[in-house]
Every structure is written in C-alpha cells, then in structure tokens.
Amino acid sequence: METCMLPCSSEGGTAVIHWFQQSAGNRFVHSFYEGKDQLGLQNQRFRGRTSLFSDQISSGNASLLLTKVEVQDEGRYKCYTSTENGIKESFINLKMDAPVHEVDIQREGNTLTCCSEGIYPEPKLTWSTSPPSNVNSKCNTRMQETEQHLYNISSSVTPSDSETDLTFSCTISTRRSKRSVTWPSTSSKQSNSGATVAGVIAAIVITGVVAAVGFVLYKRRKSNTNKTHTDTELKVELNRSSATKHLTSPKQTPAALLQPCTEPS
Structure with missing residues (x-):
C-alpha cells in the first residue's frame, strides 16, 4: 500500500489546522488545535491513516501524511491553517493512477x-x-x-x-x-x-515519505497575490502487486x- 504526503504550510507559530476532503462534501480528514490532534469529527474512512509532522508545526509545516492510499482517496483536499500571523488555505488535487503494466x-x-x-x-x-x-x-x-x-x-x-x-x-x-x-x-x-503518458509540468519525489515502489508525485502550485491560497496537484501511481492481490x-x-x-x- 502506498503512502503520500499532501503538502501544506502555515505562517508559523501556534497553529489551528483543519484538513478536509472537499470533493466528498468537506469530509473531516484531520484536525489539530490546542497543541494536539483533534480527531472527534474525523471521517471513518481516514481513521488510523492520517498524521501531521507534529514537531514541525510551529515552524510552519502543516502537511498531511496519508497511508494505505486507495482509489477512493482521489479528489480535492483543502488545508486550512490559522495562526497569530494569518490565515491560509491550500487546495490539493489528488489523482490516482494504476497504469497498464502488461497485456x-x-x-x-x-x-x-x-x-x-x-x-x-x-x-x-x-x-x-x-x-x-x-x-x-x-x-x-x-x-x-x-x-x-x-x-x-x-x-x-x-x-x-x-x-x-x-x-x-x-x-x-x-x-x-x-x-x-x-x-x-x-x-x-x-x-x-x-x-505511460503523463501530462504534468514537474515531477518531485519526496524521500522518506513515498513507498519504495510505484509512487510518483507530480506537483503544480499557483499562488495568488497575497499568497494565502495555493493549488497543488499530486499524482499517485498505485503499486500493481497490491492493486491486483484481491x-x-x-x-x-x-x-x-x-x-x-x-x-x-
């Protein structure tokens, strides 16, 4: 099963972080405030599969680590962060791909x-x-x-x-x-x-985050003039061995x- 990181950054300092799966009716994916994870409203689909980089939150890292990635995780995600330095929203389009390996x-x-x-x-x-x-x-x-x-x-x-x-x-x-x-x-x-045809602008492999086999990360980011909104596109290539075992x-x-x-x- 694949693991991927959904990138997000805050303005640094004491943070409130909310992750939503926007394309599925704003499902709660992960929340952090008052110095700890707050998972009471977390959607059942994401139970036990999400985590933040808790030791890096104060320095502005609000990225989400998602494990056991599957096709149903595809969609648009929203990262909302609020600190004493400002509010920021980021949007990530997560796309799944299990290419034709053999005919x-x-x-x-x-x-x-x-x-x-x-x-x-x-x-x-x-x-x-x-x-x-x-x-x-x-x-x-x-x-x-x-x-x-x-x-x-x-x-x-x-x-x-x-x-x-x-x-x-x-x-x-x-x-x-x-x-x-x-x-x-x-x-x-x-x-x-x-x-394999990939119509994306750039490919970035994040060492230590992705699984050893079959994961490709594509990133495209745009920022508006006040830099409070960003858009990112990720592509996950599913491991064929795990894809076909059932x-x-x-x-x-x-x-x-x-x-x-x-x-x-």
Whole structure:
C-alpha cells in the first residue's frame, strides 16, 4: 500500500489546522488545535491513516501524511491553517493512477483473447490488423471492477477464414498509459510494448515519505497575490502487486460497461 504526503504550510507559530476532503462534501480528514490532534469529527474512512509532522508545526509545516492510499482517496483536499500571523488555505488535487503494466494475448482454437488487470482509471480496448482490413468477426469486451475500484478488462475475437494470415494487435489504454500486444508475435515485434503518458509540468519525489515502489508525485502550485491560497496537484501511481492481490473476487460492473470491439480509425 502506498503512502503520500499532501503538502501544506502555515505562517508559523501556534497553529489551528483543519484538513478536509472537499470533493466528498468537506469530509473531516484531520484536525489539530490546542497543541494536539483533534480527531472527534474525523471521517471513518481516514481513521488510523492520517498524521501531521507534529514537531514541525510551529515552524510552519502543516502537511498531511496519508497511508494505505486507495482509489477512493482521489479528489480535492483543502488545508486550512490559522495562526497569530494569518490565515491560509491550500487546495490539493489528488489523482490516482494504476497504469497498464502488461497485456496478455492467448489463442484457444480459432479465438484470440486479450486481457489486462488492475488498471485505473477505466481503460479502453481496441483491436486492429496488419495489413489493415475490415474485421467482420464478432468481438466481445468485458470489464470487471474489483473491490479496490480497479479495472480488469478482457476481449475475444474470432478471425474469419480470410483473416487467419493477418497480424492482430490488441491495445489497452487509459488517459495516461497505453500498451499493445500482437498475434502472432515475432522476434522483431515486442509482444508487450507501451508507454505511460503523463501530462504534468514537474515531477518531485519526496524521500522518506513515498513507498519504495510505484509512487510518483507530480506537483503544480499557483499562488495568488497575497499568497494565502495555493493549488497543488499530486499524482499517485498505485503499486500493481497490491492493486491486483484481491482480483480473485471481483465485483461485476453493470451491463453498460460491456463494450463492443471497434477497429481504430
């Protein structure tokens, strides 16, 4: 499970600190005043998962440490601080990402099946052929949502007799990652190739705060003229091993998530 730090600073001195999950109706995440943590109003989802850097609060560090990060933690957070030197509000947009790490394709009889597991956000799957052709075969794509709100996706296609000599490619993608696999595979073609796309300005790794594997922190901060408001964007890449360990009991998504296979234009 991942751990991340939501950055926030105060004007220093004796502080009142309130953290809220604004995107979920201003849930109380963590409060500190009168020199100690005040967790009476803390939302149950965050019990035992939050802490402040108590020895650094007087010097202006109001950052929140969030452990056992999961998809449901995604959203907009507000940090409110009040000291004798002034009031400050900071807003953090926390985004989760479980990229497409591996795509598997197998053949059983005349049917090709392509699949991948433990993905977030919701992926898309497309088939294509080389050389290009109109694929008239029936194709069924099925998606499952796990208890951790990650996605498993699989698709099957049965080539017609006239298509057996074609090379089939299956591509699974999200808005930030994409991987493809081909059948039949050859030594000149990587059976699993892909790239992760990240449209952010800067990447910052905070040593000693993030988990050892699979955590990436992206930060974008803007301040207004009086420097009392800041906006920060964080991206957490979930560890695939922890993301997929509960896939044995997935929750079936509604029928609306069953997709037809389409050939990319």
